[in-house]
Amino acid sequence: MDISVVVPTYNRAALLAETLDAIIAQSLRPHEIIVVDDGSTDSTAEMLATKYRDLVTTCRIPNSGDLAARNAGLRIASGNLVAFCDSDDLWRPGFLQAMADLWAAEPRTRVAYADFTILQDGSDTTARKFDAAPPGYWDSLRRVTPDGSAVFDSPIVDRLIRFQPFFPSCLVADRLFLLDIGGWDVSVGRIIGTDFATALLLAEHTPFGVVPQPLVQIRKHAGNYSADVQAMNLGDAVILEHVLQRRPSLIPYAAAIRNSAARRRADALHIAFSRQDHAAVRRIYTQLATPQREWRTTLKLGVSALPQPLSRFLGGTLLALGSWHARRKLG
Template identity: 30%
Template sequence: MKISVVIPSYNRGEMIAVTLDAILGQSRKPDEVIVVDDGSTDNTVEFVGEKYGDAVRLIRQENGGPESARKHGIEAATGDWIALCDSDDIWLPDHVERLCMMHARYPDADCLSANFTEVGSSARHQDKFLSMGEAFWAQADKDADGLMYLGPDQFKRLLSGNPFFTSATMFSKALYDRAGGINPAYARLPAGDADLTRRMALVGTMACDWHISVQINKHGENFSADGFRNGMGKIVMLKDYLGQPDMFGRYEGDIREAVDRAAIALMYGAFAARNMVDFDTAAAELPFGKRPFGLKVRSLFAALPDGLVKMIFSLYDRTQQTKETH
């Protein structure tokens, strides 16, 4: 088992050292560490070359987005297993060791994911797997070491959510090829990295580790705007799947339901944020007749002239302020 680590990076400079030091300091050392510089305009290339020398294989490319850089790194890797990490995330010292333990426990599993915690100013989840809720983990049980065998064809499970992030996932190169690799069309699409995970879940066999061994850095995101972009990115990918019946045909109904659920969630979120532009964008993905009653009412309200919508919101705010002062 030869493990290659692939890290896409853009303008990280000396900050990438925290990530690389954690990777190189693993209790089970990876066999190859690759940084793919995605057209940085700062000193990232010089810093990595000078500080790490032969310990890190440095690949340079013109700026093409993180998915393009991952694709380049994976295809250049010499390992038969690929572990991914973003350039601002941190592996705890036992991350690779536990992935190898999971591989030994479930040798037929070719896509392995670890649990993670979020850190930084915009962190929300201390335990990502736990935050998914019991329903997501139905028909799967942890063993005494916190390892969980999910089995083959987990695509439908991932339609309801995806706790398997790139920085916490390792997969066989053979599975990557079988799943069709990274789609370059999603190189800059929000949430585009989830496409590879879904494809591997469809054609591979999955296992996961509830032990937290990764820190995902969340800093400075606007959760309202970022969440909307990611949600629309998910819809774009799911609709693309509907045009690939050879691979996804047996899940057509599930995919259509997932598109509807995503559009409904985005519409409610946009309305709560009073962003009628985003509301209309999401509404275009969901016919009026398929909307819950509450969304139908909101849709009629959103169709009013902009000035009237703003006036009604303003009156509502003043009413709420009056209530709070009495």
Template identity: 30%
Template sequence: MPKVTVVIPAYNAMAFLPETLESVLRQTFTDFEILIVNDGSTDNILEWASELKDPRVKLITQPNQRVSAARNTGITNAQGKYIAFLDADDLWEPAKLEKQIRCLDEQPTVGLVYTWTLLVDKENNPTGRIFASHLEGKVWNKLLENDPISSGSSPLVRRSCFDTVGLFDRNLAYAPDLDMWVRIAYRYPIAVVKEPLVRYRQLPNSFSRNRQGMIKELRQVVEKAFASVPLEQLYLRNQCYASIFFGLAWLAVDEGDYKKAIHLRQQAFLHYSQVFFSEKYLRLSLAIAMIRWFGANGYDGVRSLTHILRRRIFGVSI
């Protein structure tokens, strides 16, 4: 039995899948199986897979049912004690599995361990930004406020966790990752390897850019998470909604729409007024002001300069 099962859902992903697979095969930890779940692709994945020589790589083909169902197929067929998920356009650094496995081996109560994530462009060039968090322990409510995991390609999960919390919600198209990580974190401590060991490829036509779908499903995740918590913890729900509106406001800033950003900032304030005194409120307000004063192009120029300075001083922008 392999110690780790790597599940790679794939739907018409041949533009990136070979490179993604190679990043797994280059891992310093080698006791794994790789389940590529072909979710009804119409590209040449079958011909490509038939030429793979590594016996650890297996292809499972099913009708198109979207990513949650593909991951569930991988979990159902997994033989490993630990399960890792990897999107077909993302990449792993060579030591990712080794460092995460060491963490789970040394901390038997931990259910999930994630890593920091480096953002790259379509050609795998770093953008200079990293999703980095120090959040760990019993922190399920913090996951709802500000998802530190950020990428479905980051976590390594104990197989037994899925026996406890169930499989991915097939009804969620935009937020199944967060839903699963919150369910796991409600029952288990989580841990983090504080290194950027995942490369998250930002694509211009990303499925996750459907904002209205994201809002709808994030609300479902929040309501589901708080449906069974003790009464004294319900006050945290408004903080979660405030955080969601902050995230949407930053998306509006990225689009140069300061009026929408102001509206979303106000919604965050109405849900949780204490946020007015936070650093993130100040940062958002400054970004909105810069767009109003200098326009979207002026703001982008200042932000690009800030990223350049951070890269030169710190190596990355966190």
């Protein structure tokens, strides 16, 4: 099974080498490595032309965003399968082999995602993303390999609306299938968390594979939006509403989509308040639906509307009281 690897990158010369080295070191050799340089202005081009000249294929495009860069790589890939890895993330050595084993066991698989951990400040956390899923999320998986890889045989759109555990650097897809459905959904533009729209599209198709081992490290740093949960929640809310308007196939999920978007905005407001970002609290409140404007949220808006010294003092007091109350409940 030939697996092409697509690496979109923009001004990540300081991190890209480690990403490429991890791909080259895979226990299953990739069919090809395609780096799509999305108009970088740093030393990316020079590094690729020297250190990796004989190891990767470079495609340079005008700066168009990560979705367009992934699609550019997809169009020139030639493997049976195509894998994607952002230029700041890392694969463990067995990632591609685990994916090949899944397809060997269930050749009809359309897409598959592996579990991941977070790499922050050079340290890998032990928390696995899949473990954070709500109860019942992984029910109905059909196991296909001895090491636990499995597939969903029915669409899982409803599950993704509730909780999104899938990340672009963990994805492998049947190349022709992905081309046939249009590749990555670029209609969302450059909203934060743009890959969510594509994950929702992929979730409509089966078999949908899951590799439970945490074979990917997702790097969190100042240069990526995925480190900002508040921004991700707001971006996901916009994307949910966007895809509902564009995809008739999602109409049966309309109520769940609207509820999820509202919940994500409310969560973003509470995060903003905990940061004492009172301007964001006021801005997000205007986007909330009436059911989310319950008394706690309205109280936080009231505090955030006060002059800055007072809003910061009262905000800090409320946060301290909330923390004290939570400790009492636990104790």
